Amino acid sequence: MIEFRNVSLIFDKKIVLNGIDTTIKKGEFVSIIGPNGAGKTSLIKILLGLIKPTKGIVLIEGLTPKEYISKHKVSYLPQQTSINWSMPLRVIDIMLIEENLRAFTVFKKPKKHLIQKARQVLDLFGILDIENKYLKELSGGQKQRVELGRCLLKDPEILVLDEPNTALDTVFNEKMYNILVEEKLKNNITIILVSHDIGAVSRFVDRIMCLNIKLHCSEKPENIDYVKLASALYGSTTNIVIHKNGCRSCQFYKTQ
Template sequence: MTEPLIELEDVSYRYGDTAALEHIFLTVEKGEFWAVIGPNGSGKSTLIKLILGLIKPLSGQIRLFGRDASDFREKEKIGYVSQKSNAFNRAFPATVREVVRSGLVKKTGLFRRYPADADEKVDNALAAVGMEEFADRSIGDLSGGQQQRVFIARALISNPELLVLDEPTVGIDRKHMQSFYNMLGRLNREKGIAIVLVTHDVDTVSELVTHVACVNRSIHFHGPHEEYSRQESRIRSEWYGHAVRRVHHGSQAADA
């Protein structure tokens, strides 16, 4: 039996006197696709920072691939994509190929040469996200959605087993959002990459994700998506602390 990719056991974190997360238990297994949802300020991004080792928990234990997070050194196993398209400097002088190739740095080290097959790895990563024809374009010439696909290719170049995305569709228009999520679904199904996705669009990704975690300082729900979808709207509103509005795409929005 393989070790879980992520295990959080009774994890808490505070910013000064303010509790950000309290008593978090969460396990992510190989090949799962998790949607992490919750209201603004609920601790979702803090949860991601804890998983990535950017901050240390006040209490509790975090294990990555069966090892204590403080001892985890195989960073290439985890790809990370943030809200980059919302703040990316379009004047940055780099091609798509150069941006994706820079993802090898965490495996080779900052001052080491790229491997001989670096260009092949770049081509494979771009093909995985449908961006191979843009390899020699300037990154600043692309749309927000195209840039995010490039950043995912950058995360994929080291062949990670886990992909962590913190609201990656910020800056992507609604028209292209579903195709972006469909691409994530293909990566999960066809390449077996486990995905942890922070999103406000749980209904948009409902047919893609396997599990849902609802975070609002503590975890109010975590489990299979089918079980989450059966929860009454009143219960979901209690988790969020306010009424939850569900959007049915292709029709008018309706209150949950």
């Protein structure tokens, strides 16, 4: 279980997060939504021990984030890519970079079963056909698929994704959510996904956390009052439309 206990953050005298008090259960798929500057990235950086809250604490299974991460596998896909795409590496090399570095120091090739596993993940993300392409040759969406694949390859217990789908096409975006739900069910992974894609997340996640400095709600998607949410997060003039199966424009979209 992840516990946020009265977490507040101040940057340059500005309140970025105020009294965040909530828990995320093991194996839960949670999405954090909120407008630009709401504190979403800051909150997950606190969860990962990358920044210290001004007040309050985060505990993961009773440990501080740093203690937990030193003992358990946690994958993080940051909002801004951490990969240098101009490195002269191929897709398969970057998938196995940790293994490649280890193998290099002991003058061995990466183990066959690891290469096979990396290729399975590439296949899952629909990019096995580009395994030998160089990183600098990839499109934006292909880069995002590689990053997502790397996150899953690690077999994480906790997966933290900060807007992982900004460059994904509609069809693969849907596939990504299905992959995440499947992984969660199969391996009991806790998934925390930051997104602006309220309509899509509400169809896939167990809970939506609505953040704008304060935590405005933390509910199952079906219990969320989207009118109240729109005014709390985005201002009273905004409408949020959640598309459901049977929605005519969604049907139209599917047949394109």
